Amino acid sequence: MSGDLERRYRRVLRLLPRWYRQRWEQDMVAAFLDGWLTGDPETDAYISRAAGPGWAEVASVAGLAARLYLGGAGTPRRYAWGQAVRRAVLTVVLMHAVLGLDVLVFLVWSRRLVGWLPAAPGSLVVAPAGVWDTMYYLVCVAWIAIFVSLALRHYRTARALAALAIVPGLVALVQAQVTGMMPAPFGSWVFWVLLALGPVLAMTAFNRDAPPIARRPWLLALPAGYLLVYGPLLALQATGNSAWVPDFAGLCCILVSLACLAHAPRAWSRQADGTGRWSLTLVLLAAVAGANRIVTLTSYVHDRHLIAVSLAELLIMLAAAALVAPDAARAQTAAPAPPHPSAAAV
Amino acid sequence: MTGQAFFVLTALADGPRHGYGIVGEVAELSQGRVRLKIGSLYGVLERLAAEGLIEPDREEAHDGRLRRYYRLTRGGRGALAEEAELRAATARVVRARLGLAGAEAAG
Numbered sequence: 485m486s487g488d489l490e491r492r493y494r495r496v497l498r499l500l501p502r503w504y505r506q507r508w509e510q511d512m513v514a515a516f517l518d519g520w521l522t523g524d525p526e527t528d529a530y531i532s533r534a535a536g537p538g539w540a541e542v543a544s545v546a547g548l549a550a551r552l553y554l555g556g557a558g559t560p561r562r563y564a565w566g567q568a569v570r571r572a573v574l575t576v577v578l579m580h581a582v583l584g585l586d587v588l589v590f591l592v593w594s595r596r597l598v599g600w601l602p603a604a605p606g607s608l609v610v611a612p613a614g615v616w617d618t619m620y621y622l623v624c625v626a627w628i629a630i631f632v633s634l635a636l637r638h639y640r641t642a643r644a645l646a647a648l649a650i651v652p653g654l655v656a657l658v659q660a661q662v663t664g665m666m667p668a669p670f671g672s673w674v675f676w677v678l679l680a681l682g683p684v685l686a687m688t689a690f691n692r693d694a695p696p697i698a699r700r701p702w703l704l705a706l707p708a709g710y711l712l713v714y715g716p717l718l719a720l721q722a723t724g725n726s727a728w729v730p731d732f733a734g735l736c737c738i739l740v741s742l743a744c745l746a747h748a749p750r751a752w753s754r755q756a757d758g759t760g761r762w763s764l765t766l767v768l769l770a771a772v773a774g775a776n777r778i779v780t781l782t783s784y785v786h787d788r789h790l791i792a793v794s795l796a797e798l799l800i801m802l803a804a805a806a807l808v809a810p811d812a813a814r815a816q817t818a819a820p821a822p823p824h825p826s827a828a829a830v
Numbered sequence: 831m832t833g834q835a836f837f838v839l840t841a842l843a844d845g846p847r848h849g850y851g852i853v854g855e856v857a858e859l860s861q862g863r864v865r866l867k868i869g870s871l872y873g874v875l876e877r878l879a880a881e882g883l884i885e886p887d888r889e890e891a892h893d894g895r896l897r898r899y900y901r902l903t904r905g906g907r908g909a910l911a912e913e914a915e916l917r918a919a920t921a922r923v924v925r926a927r928l929g930l931a932g933a934e935a936a937g
Contacts (some may be wrong), residue, residue: 508872514895515849516868523893544869551873692832 489520489532496537499549516541547688554689564815568764569689574702575769576683577634577646579736580627582709587624619652628706635702639690646687650680674779675732678772713739730797733780736773737797740766744804751811760815763808770805774798831913834874837864839883839902839910846887848897849875875900883909 493516497509520535521528537545554566591597626649633642653676659665690697713735720728730738744766751763777798784790831839834856841847841855852875853866866874878884883906887899902910 504876508876510896511849511898512868512872514892514897515853515871517895518848518850518892518897519853519868521893541867541869544867544873546869548869548873 487532489535490517492536493517496542496545499545501549501552504552550688551691551693554686554691554694561816564761564764566689566694567761568768568812568815569686570694570697571762571765572768572772573683573686573689574631574634574697575765576679576772577627577631577642578702578705578709579679580624581631581706582713584624584627585706585710586714587621588628591621616656623649623652631706632703634687634690635697635699637697637699639687642690643684643687646684650676650684653680672780674776678776682772730793731780733773733777734794734797737777737801740770740773741797741801741804744770744801744808748804748807751808760811763812764815766808767805767812770801773801777801831909832874834864834866834870835878836910836913836917838866838871838874838878839906839913842884842900842902842906843910846899846901848890848899850897852900878906882906 490513493513494509497505497512500509516537520531522531553562554569626645630642630645630649633639633645657673657676717729720726747762747766751760777794781791781794784794837856837859838852840859841852847855849868849871853868853871856864856866875884879900882903884900885903887901890897890899
């Protein structure tokens with residue numbers, strides 16, 4: 485009688501880990517069917533054919549699955565992946581926040597919002613922005629608030645702000661798709677999917693079961709990241725070496741490569757404990773940066789020099805990631821999961 | 831304790847209930863404000879069971895389906911009483927600050 489409806493719901497439940505389904509699936513199916521079926525055979529036959537789990541029901545199961553797969557407790561493999569995803573998300577949000585900080589500095593300087601600052605170079609002074617530019621600046625600055633919310637463990641606020649922050653980019657991309665003209669300096673579809681939508685979805689990994697974030701180091705990473713990334717870039721530009729400034733995809737590859745090289749000695753040291761989860765994080769980030777680099781290669785099809793440079797960036801990053809990959813693999817099997825989620829900070 | 835967990839424990843306070851029974855009771859207790867989806871309910875039940883606040887009571891067949899009933903453990907009863915006291919104390923402070931304490935006493 486409940487065959488079709490039950491089958492549809494069981495299909496949704498496949499989102500959940502197998503161990504969880506073994507324990508709870510029958511219960512969940514019974515409770516779900518109780519909510520639909522009336523006991524009248526004719527009505528139930530109709531309901532079974534026509535009804536199915538709504539989006540809210542599917543979302544609740546998907547949320548539960550995310551919590552179970554990326555929660556704090558469980559097997560070493562699940563714990564390692566949960567930690568790696570959380571750190572990768574924090575790193576990507578940090579990148580957005582650093583870009584936001586750069587936009588903020590640019591606005592403050594170019595518009596003389598602080599009286600005692602010397603006048604900005606002519607190249608930095610811009611004409612009054614339109615609606616899309618204003619929106620772009622707002623979104624960039626909003627990422628600072630999202631990062632700080634995440635680092636201060638206000639996960640719901642961070643998720644809500646991030647979900648709002650990626651909407652203007654989507655609207656601009658859809659408009660560009662329809663009209664053939666990008667209305668604002670937002671990125672491409674690849675950028676939006678890999679570095680906006682993906683991290684926002686992965687923010688479900690920040691939940692009550694997850695180990696708390698180490699607030700201080702992550703908060704300090706924002707000004708430090710700004711100085712470390714934009715200091716050298718500004719120096720290159722100031723010394724007339726702008727040609728050496730990489731594009732965004734290249735910059736991501738270089739940064740991930742440097743992080744892998746810096747982490748490699750610890751990853752290879754047998755004494756260091758708990759390095760594997762950072763190695764796994766770096767491998768994840770390398771995968772994202774690599775995908776972004778490969779797709780953006782299409783912009784340079786007519787420039788063999790830029791193709792060669794982009795491929796070199798990609799290969800160097802892959803080689804650097806290969807140095808930490810064995811440690812990342814070990815993290816999934818050998819690292820013990822802490823007994824309580826609060827035992828290890830992200 | 832989350833709002834959902836509080837309502838689920840309250841739904842079990844006067845006796846064991848099965849999954850959908852808890853959903854209905856929570857909706858009634860919250861006057862329709864909390865409508866638990868099954869995924870959310872079992873997320874809460876799993877957590878409460880892991881914390882030892884609820885446990886399976888019995889299983890009953892109903893229209894060819896097996897309904898599993900859950901009940902509060904002694905620890906669950908204590909945790910619920912503690913949470914209720916905490917929430918009541920908070921509510922008293924809020925009412926006093928809003929100048930509603932006298933109205934409550936009079937009413």
